Amino acid sequence: MNKKFSFIIIDDSELDCFVTQKFLERSNENGTIKAFQNAKHALEMIRENPIEDNCPTIIFLDLQMPFMNGFDFIEEFEKFAAEIQKNYKIAILTILSPANNPTDVSKILTYKAVNSIIEKPLTKEKLLSFLIQV
Amino acid sequence: MTEKIKILYLDDESDNLMGFKASLRLDYQVLTAVNVPDALNCLETHPEIRVVFCDQRMPGKTGVDFFEEIRISYPLPIRVMLTAYTDVESIIAAINKGKIFRFVKKPWIEADIIGAIEEANKFYIANSMLAIKNDELQKAYDELNKFAYSVSHDIRGPLSGILGAINLANEIDDVEEMKKMLFLMKKSVTKMDAYVLSMHDYYSLQRGELKITEIDFNKVIDELKAIYTVLSKVNDVAFNISITQDGIFRSDYAPLRLVFNNLLSNAFKYQDRDSKNKSVEMIVEVEKSMATIYVKDTGIGILGSHVGEIFNLFYRSNSLEVGSGFGLYNVKSALIKLNGQIEVQSVLHQGTTFKVTIPSI
Structure with a gap:
């Protein structure tokens, strides 16, 4: 795999940020990885540097977070100009599953910025199959 | 001794009002009104009125009209019709439109009035208790909703983080990296433990003398x-x-x-x-x-x-x-x-x- 991506991880859990980051480092992707425990800070970073390293950026986004949750983040993200938005793909990384939380999950899929949903806990296989299809 | 029950009587004939008040004032706190505006004013200033008596035939509005109006604006007091006017049409209207609780025929005897007040008061108390229970239930239900969210976020969240970390452990060879991860895992477990302890506090506070x-x-x-x-x-x-x-x-x-x-x-x-x-x-x-x-x-x-x-x-x-x-x-x-x-x-x-x-x- 030589597609080059940058990555942003947004998760209020420090452990989840760590796990996602380490899996990414081991996935042969060589783009930069930035982790945020507060979605607001990620939003500010995107606002200030909308196009990172001239390559598309994948955002791994947790949904249930204090302060600004995943839904709030997407709402804010969709206010960015279209040329900024098209540089990003959002992958939801959540403990919600289509089977147990159908309303929340179908709500996520109505946002066009959202590319896919990955159910936690993360595994190497889940990450690789996501990176292949993206 | 408990406070006297407050009742209101609306009748356009003041003789009726006086007679009513004279015979009941020892046991009840009786308010009277000779016209609809007075009665409305009374209901507004005395929200604790529990029973409203009303004559059917009055100039302007009928008793049914009055009851139909206060049923919406002052739903709590229990409505009792007190009238000599007993044609079937008005009785039907009183029941269907005025949603009255009792119909007492004039000339009234005291036992009928007292019986009506006591029964109406029981009904009033039952309704109020129901409203309070409903509020409590709503509150408990809201908390349960928040609780469901919290259980998924605060228990399943750390658990899935730890599971993810265990999956990752297969890929890690570096001891320092492993130690860093174990440290973060410990933080997650400690947090969950604290959560369960405060949940216990929460329940012991909700119950118990x-x-x-x-x-x-x-x-x-x-x-x-x-x-x-x-x-x-x-x-x-x-x-x-x-x-x-x-x-x-x-x-x-x-x-x-x-x-x-x-x-x-x-x-x-x-x-x-x-x-x-x-x-x-x-x-x-x-x-x-x-x-x-x-x-x-x-x-x-x-x-x-x-x-x-x-x-x-x-x-x-x-x-x-x-x-x-x-x-x-x-x-x-x-x-x-x-x-x-x-x-x-x-x-x-x-x-x-x-x-x-x-x-x-």
Whole structure:
């Protein structure tokens, strides 16, 4: 795999940020990885540097977070100009599953910025199959 | 003795009103009105009226019209029609439109009126109890909803993080990296443990009677002091306590300790890591059967717009991972149990002061 991506991880859990980051480092992707425990800070970073390293950026986004949750983040993200938005793909990384939380999950899929949903806990296989299809 | 039941009687003939009042005023508080505007005014100024009697045939509005109107605007009082006008049409209208509780025929006998009042009063009380129960049920239901969210976030969240970490462990060879991960896993487990403990606090506060004992604040604080002195040293936070207790103070030990423990825990938890002069100060003053407790910190403070919400269940004003959203809610529940009050003053980036007052029971 030589597609080059940058990555942003947004998760209020420090452990989840760590796990996602380490899996990414081991996935042969060589783009930069930035982790945020507060979605607001990620939003500010995107606002200030909308196009990172001239390559598309994948955002791994947790949904249930204090302060600004995943839904709030997407709402804010969709206010960015279209040329900024098209540089990003959002992958939801959540403990919600289509089977147990159908309303929340179908709500996520109505946002066009959202590319896919990955159910936690993360595994190497889940990450690789996501990176292949993206 | 309980207060007399308030009743209202609307009739355009003042002789009827006087007779009614004269025979009932010993047992009930009787208000009278000779026209509809007077009656409406009466209902407005006396919201505790439980039974409304009304004549059917009056100039202008009929009794049915009046009942139909107040059924919407003053739904609580129970409606009783008192009239000599007994054609079937008006009885049907009184029942269907006025939704009356009883129909008493004029000329009335006292036993009928008293019977109607007593039955109406029972009905009124049953309705009110139902409304209160409904409110309680709604509240419990709302909490259950929040609880469901919280269980998924605060229990399943850390669990799936730990599972993810176990999956990752297969890929890690570097010992330092592994140690870092174990450290983060431990934090998740500790957080979950704290969550389960405060959930236990939550339930024991919701139930159970008060266990009143004499409280020596020096003893209460001594136990907590041991825990927090360690924390104070590790995190380089100055910790000062001052206690003055003048006389006997009676209260329930467990909720009291919970209040102290949560406020102190927050004061240490929400310190500004980069600040040089970190301190926590606790002042306890017990005077004339009233305890006043101040817990002051030099921490990160609370955003003005969040202050109103910090006592809500599962509210977290901070994105730091440590909060469970139980702590201050439990403090508030404990204080309600102890008949106490809490106030908060906070300046962002400078610190927060909680002031608690608790009366001796």
